[in-house]
Amino acid sequence: MASTAQSIIDGTSVTRVERASTLGACGALLHRDFVLAWRRRGELFLPLLYAVIVAALFPFALGPDPELLVRIAGGVLLVIVILAMLPALESMFRADLEDGTLEQWLLAPQPLALLALTRVIAHWLTTVLPLIIVMPLLGALLNLPVKVLPVLIVALLLATPLLVLLGSVLSALAAGARRSGILMALMLLPLAVPVVIFAAGAIAAAQSGMPFIAPLTWLAAALILAIVLAPLACAAALKIAVES
Amino acid sequence: MSRSYLPHWVHWLGSPPNFYRFAGALRPWLMAVALVSAVIGLYGGLLLAPPDYQQGDAYRIIFIHVPSAWMSLFIYATMAVAGLVALVWRVKLAEVIAMECAPTGAAFTFITLVTGSLWGKPMWGTWWTWDARLTSELVLLFLYFGVIGLYNAFEDRRRGARAASLLALVGIVNLPIVHYSVQWWNTLHQGTTVNFLDPARSSIAPSMLWPLLVMALATHLYFFASLLGRTRTGLLSLESGKQWVRALVGGQPAQTTGAPT
Amino acid sequence: MAHWLAMGGYAIYVWPAYAVFVIVLAWDWFAPALRRRRLTRELRGRLAREHTRNTRAPHAEVST
Numbered sequence: 001m002a003s004t005a006q007s008i009i010d011g012t013s014v015t016r017v018e019r020a021s022t023l024g025a026c027g028a029l030l031h032r033d034f035v036l037a038w039r040r041r042g043e044l045f046l047p048l049l050y051a052v053i054v055a056a057l058f059p060f061a062l063g064p065d066p067e068l069l070v071r072i073a074g075g076v077l078l079v080i081v082i083l084a085m086l087p088a089l090e091s092m093f094r095a096d097l098e099d100g101t102l103e104q105w106l107l108a109p110q111p112l113a114l115l116a117l118t119r120v121i122a123h124w125l126t127t128v129l130p131l132i133i134v135m136p137l138l139g140a141l142l143n144l145p146v147k148v149l150p151v152l153i154v155a156l157l158l159a160t161p162l163l164v165l166l167g168s169v170l171s172a173l174a175a176g177a178r179r180s181g182i183l184m185a186l187m188l189l190p191l192a193v194p195v196v197i198f199a200a201g202a203i204a205a206a207q208s209g210m211p212f213i214a215p216l217t218w219l220a221a222a223l224i225l226a227i228v229l230a231p232l233a234c235a236a237a238l239k240i241a242v243e244s
Numbered sequence: 245m246s247r248s249y250l251p252h253w254v255h256w257l258g259s260p261p262n263f264y265r266f267a268g269a270l271r272p273w274l275m276a277v278a279l280v281s282a283v284i285g286l287y288g289g290l291l292l293a294p295p296d297y298q299q300g301d302a303y304r305i306i307f308i309h310v311p312s313a314w315m316s317l318f319i320y321a322t323m324a325v326a327g328l329v330a331l332v333w334r335v336k337l338a339e340v341i342a343m344e345c346a347p348t349g350a351a352f353t354f355i356t357l358v359t360g361s362l363w364g365k366p367m368w369g370t371w372w373t374w375d376a377r378l379t380s381e382l383v384l385l386f387l388y389f390g391v392i393g394l395y396n397a398f399e400d401r402r403r404g405a406r407a408a409s410l411l412a413l414v415g416i417v418n419l420p421i422v423h424y425s426v427q428w429w430n431t432l433h434q435g436t437t438v439n440f441l442d443p444a445r446s447s448i449a450p451s452m453l454w455p456l457l458v459m460a461l462a463t464h465l466y467f468f469a470s471l472l473g474r475t476r477t478g479l480l481s482l483e484s485g486k487q488w489v490r491a492l493v494g495g496q497p498a499q500t501t502g503a504p505t
Numbered sequence: 506m507a508h509w510l511a512m513g514g515y516a517i518y519v520w521p522a523y524a525v526f527v528i529v530l531a532w533d534w535f536a537p538a539l540r541r542r543r544l545t546r547e548l549r550g551r552l553a554r555e556h557t558r559n560t561r562a563p564h565a566e567v568s569t
């Protein structure tokens with residue numbers, strides 16, 4: 001698997017079959033995803049740009065009253081991150097399904113769930129982490145109180161991987177279907193409701209000076225559960241997607 | 245591969261042409277009883293039952309709102325069970341049944357939300373509130389739409405049915421999570437409107453209880469009748485190349501080359 | 506009768522609620538019939554085409 005992955009990147013032909021270790025396979029997959037993301041690095045700026053534009057639109061739409069912005073900034077930023085994540089989420093597995101890589105995954109000796117989890121990690125690192133890094137800037141645009149910023153970032157660090165894990169299952173389910181812009185959002189919304197509630201709860205608690213640790217621990221617990229279960233559901237969905 | 249633990253008639257019924265005929269025979273009877281029950285229930289609810297001492301005549305929405313709410317949940321459970329059978333055992337009939345549950349389920353969920361809103365406005369003073377029950381019901385509607393949308397996005401109907409069944413199963417896990425998380429969220433943000441007191445079922449007047457139960461029966465029977473009809477159409481569509489469908493549609497005699505698959 | 510229709514003043518809430526119930530379930534009952542009619546029409550057309558193809562060239566390979 002490792003040499004196959006390397007040859008895909010180099011363009012060299014595979015001369016012998018090599019049995020890679022599980023860690024090696026995941027490492028190769030991560031490397032491949034990073035390289036492919038780097039080749040499209042221009043595209044990675046689009047979600048960031050989208051987030052900045054929407055964040056800038058809010059003061060224009062609601063009036064620049066600083067009091068109002070302070071009250072809504074945390075929740076608005078949470079929603080902006082989720083909306084900015086959505087387009088990339090849809091195409092997590094589509095390209096690999098279309099060019100046959102997904103069938104190689106099914107044939108690989110490594111567990112499919114593990115490969116799916118690796119793809120999730122790569123996806124989060126390349127598409128979501130930049131959004132979180134940009135949070136201080138967006139917070140400044142929306143008058144986010146400084147004491148809320150760390151809680152917002154921690155909430156995002158817990159909520160966004162959770163959403164990417166859930167989104168991976170949905171993306172695998174929809175991978176074999178016709179492209180539909182709104183389908184992903186429609187499927188994700190019911191699953192995202194509890195995540196948003198807890199993340200927003202933490203942010204609101206931090207804003208009013210109340211203890212915010214409880215909703216964050218709920219998010220962390222959900223995240224741990226999702227890390228275990230979502231790849232399994234994702235693998236089941238990928239099997240459905242690949243069979244013709 | 246002995247399946248001796250399943251009765252023979254289950255196998256017989258699982259075959260599409262058999263189910264088609266059986267459903268076609270049963271459906272009109274189910275609908276007839278459903279309509280009669282509905283007339284009886286509505287007569288009892290709209291005419292016989294006295295006005296509520298607190299809510300006047302507005303409470304009469306209960307006779308369609310509560311049965312619809314019950315159906316919205318029951319249908320989802322049915323869809324999930326059929327979906328599970330479709331995923332695990334790849335039974336064609338289960339795939340069709342699971343997918344044909346969704347539109348009727350969405351219809352009942354929609355009715356629940358709208359009638360609830362129309363009931364809430366005179367009682368609570370608001371068309372909508374984000375409490376656990378209403379939010380969960382709205383999320384349920386989105387789950388139905390998601391299943392319908394995903395199923396219809398596939399060219400291959402069988403694959404689409406399996407994908408949408410997996411989505412339905414993921415959704416069923418999510419439903420109690422949404423309900424409890426919103427409850428937590430709502431108690432965190434105090435100060436909602438006056439909560440409609442929902443007395444335990446035992447304290448509802450008998451004159452109001454029996455029409456409610458009759459309406460519940462009527463809606464269940466209606467759902468089964470509707471499901472049988474939709475499943476028949478779904479089977480025709482799925483099996484359109486098969487001999488039994490051709491015989492049915494074209495009026496040609498079925499070929500005697502063995503049992504239709 | 507008029508008193509009953511007025512529903513104690515709540516008529517504008519009660520009757521639209523019942524109307525929604527009836528209309529939505531009527532849609533649920535009749536919409537599949539339209540789909541079924543279209544389906545049988547298509548199938549009959551396909552059968553007719555195959556029949557003419559068979560009778561014109563009875564030795565040709567027919568795929569279902």
